[in-house]
Amino acid sequence: MVNHEGGTSSMNQLKTAQMPQLKLFKDGIVRIMETDTGNKVVNARDLYEGLKVKTRFNDWVVRQSGKYGFEEGKDFYSFLGKSTGGRPTQEYILKLNTAKELAMVENNEQGRTVRKYFIDVEEKVIHVKQPKSRKKSVNLIFRQEMDIAKTLASITGVKEGIAYAVAMERAEQKTGEDFSAYKRLLPTATHETGFLNPTKIGEQIGKKSRVVNKLLQERGLQEQRDKEWRLTDEGKKYAEEMPYTRNGHSGYQIKWSESVIDVLYALEVMQ
Structure with a gap:
C-alpha cells in the first residue's frame, strides 16, 4: 500500500504501533467496525x-493496493498487530469505500455479494440519520403552511380556523404525516367547514356531483358567475370560498360543512 510520500508502507515506516480503538458496528459477512468519530471501517x-x-493475505494486500493506488491516511490506516511470539503482524484498517472497491475488483460472485452487503449497511445508516432531518423538514413545511393560512385569512376575510384546517390538509399532502389529532383541536364549525366538496356530499346522499351542484343552486346556496360556482349570502352560512391557483389558472373552490347535507335532504323531501 502506498503512503502520502509515494513510497510503500512497510512495518519499518509505521508511526502507529497500536491498533486504533474501534467498536463493533455490524457482524455480518464481514465485520464492520466504528471509530470514536462514527466512521465505518x-x-x-x-x-x-x-x-x-x-x-x-500479505500477497493479496500488496497486489491490490499497488494495482489500485490506495493511499495511507486517505484510503486506509496501518498498524502493528499483536505478536504471537514472533514478529508483529502488519494490519490494515480500511475505509468502507476502500473495502467496497476491493470487493468490487475481485470480479466474482463473492465480491459482488460482499459489496452489496456494504452498500446495504450504508443505506441503513442513512435511513437511521434521516428522522432528525425529516422532522425538521416537517416542522418547516407545517410552519410555512400556517403562515400562508394566516396571511390568506387576513387578506381575504376567510376565517382563520378554516384557513388553518386547509393548511393542515396541505401539510399532510406534502409530508405524508397525519395531523388529524391537531384538526380535532379546531372548533367544531371550523373543523367541519372546508372538507366537503360536491363529490363528497354526493357520496353521502347518493347523488352525482353535477346533481349536487344543481341542488345547491336550487336551494339558493350558490350561483354561477363566469362559469364558476360562487357562494350566495345564504350559502355563506354553510361554506367558505377558498382561493386557489392550479396550472396557471386561479379561482375559488367552495368547501361545505356537513350541515348543508340536512338542507339538501330537506329540499329533496319538499320536491
Missing part, C-alpha cells in the same frame, strides 16, 4: 476472509 483481514481469497 473494515479490518483488511476480515475483508480478506469474507471475500474468500485464495492467495496469502
Whole structure:
C-alpha cells in the first residue's frame, strides 16, 4: 500500500504501533467496525476472509493496493498487530469505500455479494440519520403552511380556523404525516367547514356531483358567475370560498360543512 510520500508502507515506516480503538458496528459477512468519530471501517483481514481469497493475505494486500493506488491516511490506516511470539503482524484498517472497491475488483460472485452487503449497511445508516432531518423538514413545511393560512385569512376575510384546517390538509399532502389529532383541536364549525366538496356530499346522499351542484343552486346556496360556482349570502352560512391557483389558472373552490347535507335532504323531501 502506498503512503502520502509515494513510497510503500512497510512495518519499518509505521508511526502507529497500536491498533486504533474501534467498536463493533455490524457482524455480518464481514465485520464492520466504528471509530470514536462514527466512521465505518473494515479490518483488511476480515475483508480478506469474507471475500474468500485464495492467495496469502500479505500477497493479496500488496497486489491490490499497488494495482489500485490506495493511499495511507486517505484510503486506509496501518498498524502493528499483536505478536504471537514472533514478529508483529502488519494490519490494515480500511475505509468502507476502500473495502467496497476491493470487493468490487475481485470480479466474482463473492465480491459482488460482499459489496452489496456494504452498500446495504450504508443505506441503513442513512435511513437511521434521516428522522432528525425529516422532522425538521416537517416542522418547516407545517410552519410555512400556517403562515400562508394566516396571511390568506387576513387578506381575504376567510376565517382563520378554516384557513388553518386547509393548511393542515396541505401539510399532510406534502409530508405524508397525519395531523388529524391537531384538526380535532379546531372548533367544531371550523373543523367541519372546508372538507366537503360536491363529490363528497354526493357520496353521502347518493347523488352525482353535477346533481349536487344543481341542488345547491336550487336551494339558493350558490350561483354561477363566469362559469364558476360562487357562494350566495345564504350559502355563506354553510361554506367558505377558498382561493386557489392550479396550472396557471386561479379561482375559488367552495368547501361545505356537513350541515348543508340536512338542507339538501330537506329540499329533496319538499320536491
